[in-house]
Amino acid sequence: MMDSSGSLLAVDGTPLKRKLAQSMFRSRARAFGLALPLLAFIIVVFVYPILDFLRQSVYDARFATLMPATSEAMADWDGSTAPTEEMAAALVADLVVAKKEKTIGKVATRVNRELSGTRSLFTKTARNAKKMKPPYMEALIKKDKDWADIETWHAMKTASRVYTPAYIVAALDRKMLADGSIVQQSEERRIHVQLFARTMEISFLVTIFCLILGYPIAFLMASLPLRTSNLLLILVLLPFWTSLLVRTTAWIAMLQAQGVMNDLFVVFGLATDEDRFSLIYNKTGTLIAMTHILLPFMILPLFSVMKTIPPSYVRAAKSMGATDWTAFWRVYFPQSVPGIGAGALLVFILAIGYYITPALVGGQDGQMVSNIIDFHMRKSLNWNLAAALGLVMLVFVMFLFWVYDRVVGIDNMKLG
Amino acid sequence: MAEAQTKAFVEFQRVQKSYDGEVLVVKDLNLAIPRGEFLTMLGPSGSGKTTCLMMLAGFETATHGEILLDGKPINNIPPHKRGIGMVFQNYALFPHMTVGENLSFPLEVRKFGRSEREAKVKRALDMVEMGDFISRRPAQLSGGQQQRIALARALVFEPELVLMDEPLGALDKQLREKMQFEITDLAHKLGITVVYVTHDQTEALTMSDRVAVFNDGVIQQIAPPDELYESPENSFVAQFIGENNTLEGVVKEIKDGVALVELDSGDLIDCKPINVSKPGERTRVSIRPERVEYNKDRLQKGVHTLQAEVLEFIYMGDIFRTRLRVAGNDEFIIKTRNAPDQVRLTPGTQIEIGWMPEDCRALDA
Numbered sequence: 185m186m187d188s189s190g191s192l193l194a195v196d197g198t199p200l201k202r203k204l205a206q207s208m209f210r211s212r213a214r215a216f217g218l219a220l221p222l223l224a225f226i227i228v229v230f231v232y233p234i235l236d237f238l239r240q241s242v243y244d245a246r247f248a249t250l251m252p253a254t255s256e257a258m259a260d261w262d263g264s265t266a267p268t269e270e271m272a273a274a275l276v277a278d279l280v281v282a283k284k285e286k287t288i289g290k291v292a293t294r295v296n297r298e299l300s301g302t303r304s305l306f307t308k309t310a311r312n313a314k315k316m317k318p319p320y321m322e323a324l325i326k327k328d329k330d331w332a333d334i335e336t337w338h339a340m341k342t343a344s345r346v347y348t349p350a351y352i353v354a355a356l357d358r359k360m361l362a363d364g365s366i367v368q369q370s371e372e373r374r375i376h377v378q379l380f381a382r383t384m385e386i387s388f389l390v391t392i393f394c395l396i397l398g399y400p401i402a403f404l405m406a407s408l409p410l411r412t413s414n415l416l417l418i419l420v421l422l423p424f425w426t427s428l429l430v431r432t433t434a435w436i437a438m439l440q441a442q443g444v445m446n447d448l449f450v451v452f453g454l455a456t457d458e459d460r461f462s463l464i465y466n467k468t469g470t471l472i473a474m475t476h477i478l479l480p481f482m483i484l485p486l487f488s489v490m491k492t493i494p495p496s497y498v499r500a501a502k503s504m505g506a507t508d509w510t511a512f513w514r515v516y517f518p519q520s521v522p523g524i525g526a527g528a529l530l531v532f533i534l535a536i537g538y539y540i541t542p543a544l545v546g547g548q549d550g551q552m553v554s555n556i557i558d559f560h561m562r563k564s565l566n567w568n569l570a571a572a573l574g575l576v577m578l579v580f581v582m583f584l585f586w587v588y589d590r591v592v593g594i595d596n597m598k599l600g
Numbered sequence: 601m602a603e604a605q606t607k608a609f610v611e612f613q614r615v616q617k618s619y620d621g622e623v624l625v626v627k628d629l630n631l632a633i634p635r636g637e638f639l640t641m642l643g644p645s646g647s648g649k650t651t652c653l654m655m656l657a658g659f660e661t662a663t664h665g666e667i668l669l670d671g672k673p674i675n676n677i678p679p680h681k682r683g684i685g686m687v688f689q690n691y692a693l694f695p696h697m698t699v700g701e702n703l704s705f706p707l708e709v710r711k712f713g714r715s716e717r718e719a720k721v722k723r724a725l726d727m728v729e730m731g732d733f734i735s736r737r738p739a740q741l742s743g744g745q746q747q748r749i750a751l752a753r754a755l756v757f758e759p760e761l762v763l764m765d766e767p768l769g770a771l772d773k774q775l776r777e778k779m780q781f782e783i784t785d786l787a788h789k790l791g792i793t794v795v796y797v798t799h800d801q802t803e804a805l806t807m808s809d810r811v812a813v814f815n816d817g818v819i820q821q822i823a824p825p826d827e828l829y830e831s832p833e834n835s836f837v838a839q840f841i842g843e844n845n846t847l848e849g850v851v852k853e854i855k856d857g858v859a860l861v862e863l864d865s866g867d868l869i870d871c872k873p874i875n876v877s878k879p880g881e882r883t884r885v886s887i888r889p890e891r892v893e894y895n896k897d898r899l900q901k902g903v904h905t906l907q908a909e910v911l912e913f914i915y916m917g918d919i920f921r922t923r924l925r926v927a928g929n930d931e932f933i934i935k936t937r938n939a940p941d942q943v944r945l946t947p948g949t950q951i952e953i954g955w956m957p958e959d960c961r962a963l964d965a
Contacts, residue, residue: 494690494692496688496689496690496692497692497694499657499659499679499686499688499692500686500688500692500694500753501694501705501709502658502659502678502679502680503657503658503679503680503682503684503685503686503754503763504680504685504686504705504706504709504753504754504757505680505681505683505706505709505710505757506680506705506706506709507680507709508678508680510709511680514705515694518696519694519695519696
């Protein structure tokens with residue numbers, strides 16, 4: 185049956201689509217009910233905390249709450265004219281309160297992030313704020329001539345924004361001026377972009393190394409009889425039974441100047457005793473240790489894809505006159521590409537956020553973005569910047585994912 | 601066979617194959633295939649027929665013995681230099697290439713020029729009536745279409761020898777019968793030599809010039825289909841090819857080409873001795889279901905008759921299939937044509953059946 189618009193009807197006259205939805209509802213509801221506990225768990229302990237933390241990369245109400253009068257007085261100031269007496273008065277009033285409430289440290293820290301060196305200016309001025317008499321601007325400048333510098337006021341203006349791109353901008357080695365324009369940081373303070381680039385470079389190289397080392401092993405495992413390939417599979421999985429920390433520290437014993445590798449190099453005359461290779465506490469160390477640790481994540485998807493490629497394809501190619509290499513390159517390899525895609529994406533994404541290994545064996549030039557995020561979380565306590573760095577990385581990874589989807593196609597990926 | 605064809609094109613000389621050093625999968629195989637023959641290797645799974653094919657293709661090495669192709673030993677020639685076309689069980693069409701690219705592949709690796717490749721691909725596709733499908737992917741084709749493409753791909757570089765490993769196994773019955781005809785037709789038209797492996801005896805009988813029946817690593821009988829069916833040389837072949845009734849007994853005497861057999865039920869029957877040699881030997885007597893007659897008017901003179909009880913009558917359309925108890929055997933089948941005057945037997949009735957002594961073959965026990 186059909187209605188006037190041409191859509192199919194069930195026997196009782198209701199549109200077939202709705203009828204189908206009704207009949208499927210129960211099984212759908214059941215399936216959803218089964219997944220509900222996990223979904224709730226993930227939302228509560230994973231999705232919500234991440235979103236909440238990422239919010240900090242653009243949200244900072246500290247200055248606005250602790251220095252309400254100043255923030256209000258600065259609201260209409262565009263930074264191009266000299267600070268007004270009204271702003272100075274509000275500042276002094278807020279400083280008095282901040283001193284009394286012992287919140288001046290937080291305020292000083294916040295402004296210091298925008299303009300370093302202002303921390304002591306704030307704490308020092310706050311100590312004397314109570315005694316200050318109008319005109320306040322002159323009183324401030326008398327206390328410290330830095331108050332005459334418009335940069336100080338610009339920094340406060342930037343800090344007074346509740347929703348601010350300042351941290352994201354800082355994560356990209358730029359800073360925002362009081363009028364809202366964005367400029368590059370001075371050269372000696374540009375560290376993040378370089379760090380992102382290094383993170384990408386390390387992740388990319390680790391992915392390539394894993395592929396080069398993992399492909400032949402996966403190929404071997406896929407072509408061996410089941411018993412032998414299971415044994416190899418256990419060997420591949422063996423590292424998972426050891427703690428990540430132990431595996432990383434084992435590499436220290438292997439690679440350090442007086443370690444196993446260097447001793448062997450000396451024995452075989454590849455290095456002299458005085459001039460040993462520096463294989464660890466640098467980028468080389470990070471690359472070696474991470475490649476080793478992430479190798480199974482490349483091998484497993486490759487293996488699971490290769491296992492499904494029937495040997496008859498290569499045989500067919502050979503029977504048609506293809507040499508071993510041609511048969512592999514033209515017939516086998518294209519069919520293993522979904523495994524390469526899955527393995528490479530998995531290793532790359534894991535590598536990009538790697539933390540413990542670069543922290544332990546990376547030294548100075550083997551550090552990655554995750555290490556500086558950790559620094560801001562635990563040492564400098566600049567959580568906003570940490571969140572901003574995380575956000576930039578997240579966006580970047582999603583961009584790569586999108587590119588991958590466009591180039592290779594996400595449907596083309598097989599994890600098993 | 602004509603005089604010119606006596607020189608074998610493919611020859612297995614005392615070939616043995618073992619995978620583990622303990623069991624011989626192929627035992628002392630000798631086989632000569634003349635040029636232009638369609639030879640089928642038929643046998644149950646594990647009988648060694650596929651192993652033989654793989655040795656010929658070069659994917660397995662013979663443990664012992666020599667395989668000759670056109671008089672030259674090929675044991676040490678890698679598969680890609682043998683120039684043998686092959687059709688695989690699941691077609692093995694490359695899924696990442698179009699039909700045209702699949703067919704072009706063997707020509708590319710043989711360094712044919714572009715225009716020549718295109719011409720040959722087109723000709724091969726037209727040969728299997730798939731010219732319109734050149735830019736499709738294998739996944740977009742039905743099983744029968746894939747089968748045709750696989751065939752075209754094995755033929756496109758014009759090999760003289762084509763191997764086929766159960767190529768029709770995945771098709772439904774009707775399509776299979778159609779393709780059986782097309783493959784034999786094409787093979788004869790092109791004059792190629794075909795070695796065809798199957799476990800389907802109907803396929804073997806309908807397609808082949810000769811059939812080699814494999815069991816347990818040994819060729820049990822190699823003969824044209826009619827000979828194989830009508831004169832099986834041992835009880836394995838008799839059982840494996842077509843339907844067959846078996847009665848067990850002991851040879852009483854052999855005289856003038858006739859063996860007198862006492863069945864286990866005590867009945868005495870005349871048989872044609874095939875591989876029984878002396879009285880006292882146990883034997884299996886084999887009779888084809890369609891050679892048994894029960895219609896009194898049609899029982900000819902000189903036939904042997906036995907009493908039988910009808911157990912089951914099955915109507916199959918073109919034929920009737922009746923299960924009887926004969927000489928203690930409950931699985932005795934007879935087949936009769938669905939003719940207008942044919943009697944339909946009812947279970948429970950006692951009848952008399954008979955057959956010509958030459959249709960009744962005394963084989964090894």
